[in-house]
Amino acid sequence: MPVYILHILYDIVNTMTTYHYLSSMARNNGPPRGSLPRSNVQFADALAQFDNARDTMLDGRSPDATFEEFPKERVEEYINLVLCGIGPGGRYYTLDPPENCQDGYRGAQCFTDIDSALIFGDDHFPWEDTYDIFTTYALRKSHAGSLHILLNFVTNNEDGIQSQDPGSHANVLWGICGNRHRIYLMLPNMPEEQNLKTLLPLIYSATRSAAGDILPHTSSQWSPTYSAEVDRTHHFTTSTQDTESRKTIPAQGLGVAFANEALHTIQRYQWGKHAYWFVQMRGIKDKSRHLIFQTETVVDDILRDINRQTSTVFLDVGLEVHLQADYAGLPARGPHVHQLLANNIWGLTTAEWQDSLPTYQPDVWASNAHVAGFRCNFSRHPVTENQIYYAQVYASDKFQTYSAGSSSGLLLLASQVLKMKGPDDAPVQLQKIYQAISENQLARTPTVVRLEVRVPSHRAALVYDQELDAVDLSDYIYAIPLECVWAWRLHRITACFMLLRYSASLMTSSRKDIQNLILVATTVHSFNSIHSRPGTMIWDRQLAETIFSTAKLADDPTQRDLMLWSPRNNQESVPVLYNGALWLPSIVYPASNQAGVLRFECKGSSVEKSLLERLFRMDWASIEKKFSLNLLVNFFASGHLHHRKCAASSEPIKRKINLPATVTDLSVKRPRLLYHDNAPDIPREASIRVVPSNINRRNASEYFLGLLCQILERVGCTKAGQAYWKLTAMERRVVSLDTFRDMNLGTYFTSYQYTKTPSDWASLKTILFPGPHDTPPAISDPNVQGWRGVPYYCELLELRNVNPVEYDYVRRTCLALFDTLKWFIKVQSHKMIEYKLRSSWTLMFSGSLQTGVPISTNPTITTRITSKAKKFPVLDQDALHTLSNM
Incomplete structure (x- = not known):
């Protein structure tokens, strides 16, 4: 996480103003907490104590500093205070309600608006203007009874049957009107055992038939069958990408007649007997907002x-x-x-x-x-x-x-905490939430x-x-x-962050304990409830009964602001609040040797494994596997063997480089560089070394060719051990610029895939030679793979930081040389080389392989890529001879 973000958080809360609150509504929410002494605390006073506890814990450090730097006692005090409401001396705080500051209502205003509209049409299409329809539905947002309409929409039909609760009806997203509003075809008669996807060809056929009757001039634009339309939109490939094909239907009565004809055809089927239209108008809040109240005109x-x-x-x-x-x-x-x-x-x-x-x-x-x-x-x-x-x-x-x-991708998942390799390997959601x-x-x-x-x-x-x-x-x-x-939100986010890091710092035997897993799941839920609005109450009754030492309570709706009920049984409730705030139960911390278990102090000592499977969205075997090393079955899965090269790439051979006449070479002073390789299998004492500086200056052309050679060394092999390269390790060190102008790629790779998209070639140059406003790969981030093993790239980035002027000279030369090449390996910021199948690219895979080296080709080159046999690679023969004699 960027350090400056956490410094912002630190400075903001540090400069808070203390506000005075009075309380006339104090009450005790939730059950008593054993024999802990209790005292009332006002909102602003609690925040002031939060500030002091945080300042003592950080002591000038950033919250994302190495966890070992923080005194464990101070971390525990901060977590207890902010998340559990337990202050110095074990005093348990009852948080008073805030005073309602009447000053806030000076100049206050009420705005009214219409957020959305729900329109239902039985036999008549409700939209009278132009609209678009989809011709492929399978990958769109169509559902089988999952629209949350919350209406009791009643209609009488010829059978005397009333269609109720449209939220439970199967539906297909049929079109778009007004640029953003959705048109659904509702199918209340579809049997529960019916697969919605099997009906899509019939819906397409009915729509195509209506086009032939109402819009005959568009008949040539329709594929004869639904499968043919899917193939056409997927460009006749096996692509699984979400594609979309639309057709515009005009107004002036034709759009209504077209939709009605399609609906009548669908109603002839048993599953579509009572089909009707549903138009959901969305995003009209800003358009309809008024300071005065709504009128019929609006x-x-x-x-x-x-x-x-x-x-x-x-x-x-x-x-x-x-x-x-x-x-x-x-x-x-x-x-x-x-x-x-x-x-x-x-x-x-x-x-x-x-x-x-x-x-x-x-x-x-x-x-x-x-x-x-x-x-x-x-x-x-x-x-x-x-x-x-x-x-x-x-x-x-x-x-x-x-x-x-x-x-949402920003909701933290409990399973992501299990994947943390240590207290400093935090999920990306924590960083994003801090920043937001x-x-x-x-x-x-x-x-x-x-x-x-x-x-x-x-x-x-x-x-x-x-x-x-x-x-x-x-x-x-x-x-x-x-x-x-x-300030309240920031403190609680910080405390959850520290508690999750605390858990990840423990020994494996402690982390996999069921009581620790309960604490992790509860903390993750608390973290998400601070920054986001969950759609449903996702606390589980069994979990709450485990962590809160209180018996079940009767189902009393008037107590639901203090209680939550089980998703499995809405007749039983459990407590959720302690003394006016969302306090968690007190926490028991492990011994200093990390042999204990980080857990809640609660009566429950056992919990069903099925509950944890539901909370972590993993089966129990997968949870246990996260903390087990199966060394005899798969050394790669255990992390003890790596397919990628963990050591740094070799130093390129010193040689003469023939440059085009249009490119001028230049020499710059080399920066002194600390090279980091944070691969988990390398001992700490071997992970940092100083790149030797035999010479003080280096030519731009040396940087360029050396960088290409070192990146080529990073190409590895498949999981089965089959190498992607055909060249030997020695031959890869002596490639020349002409190597990347040879289009017979079959000479160099056993399995590859390539693209000729200009945007891919441009992004490749941006990553290799970032400009002053570009964001290069974060080579110090342990989650970023491959780049730390390329010393020349690390040196270029260091030159970019310490001497931007000279770096700009080098960058210009490198970009000019790069555009003279015809191909190069497609690298990425988060993972230097990713061999996964790219279905939209041209695939040249070997045998049954489904992966290959990604290649980006120069879009200005017209030469075709070939894989002719018995062709020798284009190498620097002089450098090869020199290397052979070394």
Whole structure:
């Protein structure tokens, strides 16, 4: 992780202002904690203690410094304070709710908008303007009943059957309208055992038939069958890349007639008997946002392309509360507070709220004391005269890491922690989250509270009171100084980071202990809940019952702001909060010899392996394999043998280089370089050496040819031991510039693949000879493979740092020489040479191999690549003779 990012985090929290809070709402959330002494602490006072504990732990170091540099006692104190709420002397803190700062409501404003629209059409296509349809569906976002529509959409058909709950219906993404809105073909009659992919050829056939009837002039543009269309879009290859083919359907009545004809054809099948259209209008929030409340004019403008007479339309109508710039708006937690908010804003009566409690779900993702939004699903029985189907209240600060589901790449996975080779090998998500939160702290990204309901379109203008003022919401929405909110998040992110590193620093026998695995899974969930908004409550009841020493509680919906229920059994609840904050149970740390187990101090001593398999998304055998070395079965898998060359490439032979007349050579002073090879199989004492400096200056042409030779030495072999090279190790050291102008690549490689894309050739030059604004490979990062074994490249980067002017001279010469070549190995920043199959390239693989050396060819060269037998390689014969006599 870039050190400057963590210095930003350090400086930001160091300069925090202390804010004074009063508390009139203190209460004890959660069960007592044994015999630990307890004391109340205000929010700002807690942050001040966090600052002191962090400063003591870091002692001027960056948080990503080598873990061994941190005193274990200070790390433990910081983790206990920030994550567990345990202060000096083992005192357990009860965090008071923050005071609602009325200053934050000065100049506050309410904005209303329409976030999205849901349009349903039975026998008549609802969209009247131009739209695009897909002709290949298999790789698009089509589902089998996984659209979360949260509606009870009822229609009567000729059989008297009512189609309900469209979120459970199979569907196919059929087209795009309005540039971003989605058109779904809904299939409520599709049998559960039916594979949706088997219906795609029939849907394509119905669509093609409609084109022949309504748009006959486009008949020649349609493939005869779906398989032919898939082959055409995949360019008749075995590519598995996600391809897309669209056709534009015009307006003026033709688009509606075309879709209706296709639908009627599909309805002739049993699986499509009650098929209907669903149009999801997305991303209209900014377009529809107004300082004043919504009117029918705004609704009419959004739905101007919708035939509202033949369609059923629902709108997501939102209200955002924007406070003063220096304050964050966060919803207060508690079912009683939420009931009052729902009554004053949407008119929910006490009886309606009580009926909705079975679907009441608190949103605790903000990870802040006494703060939680909520969600309620009223789809079965819409409430109030405005017919509200769904309602939610949440903090809308997404701060670049927001995710509405658990599939986001920025969500840390527990399995990634198992892959850590040590405390300094942190997953990339930790770096990205640090950076995002630090940047948003600097930018003072505001936090606003958003209220949203789903209602029929004719009720959209009536949902919110026209006379509503932001101050009217001050009883339900906290106005908290922005610095305090961000400081709370940064501290908890840092503490989770240190706890995961602590776990990775232990011996293998400690890391694979079930109790440690429970701690890792819980910490990962806490980390994700701080920076992102999980789509569902992903705590497992069995896990919570293990770490929280409390018996099961009855299913009481009014306690759900303190409890979470099991995904496996929604009739049982478990505690989630301790004393006003998202504290974790106290932690037991291992002995100084690392022989103990890092675990929670909890009553539960055993846990089902199936639970850990679910949390880590791995079977138990795979979890154990992460901590086992199977030396007798596969030495490569154990990490004791490597296919790549771990030692540095050889020093190139000193020789005369024939340059083109257009290239002028020059000499520059060599930098003194420390060469690092962080391969895990090399002893620490052998991992750093000084490159000998026999001469003080080196020509640009020497740098160029030497770099090419050293990169060629990095080419290895397959997992079975078959070499990719046909040249001997000696011959690879004496290649010349003419070698890379010889297009008979079969002389040099047993298995290769090549491309002639200009962008690949350009990116190759950028990596080999980066300019002042380019980002070179991070050769000091142990996760970056191959580049540390190329001394000439390390020396070039050092020259780039210490003497940019001379490096620019060398770079210009190297780029001029590189463009005279016809081919070179395609290298990458994160892994120098990656042999995986590239299906879009031309493949020249040997036998049954499915990998080969990647080659990028000069796009300006017209010479064809060949693999003729019995041709000798083009080498520097003089250098070969010199090397043979050495």
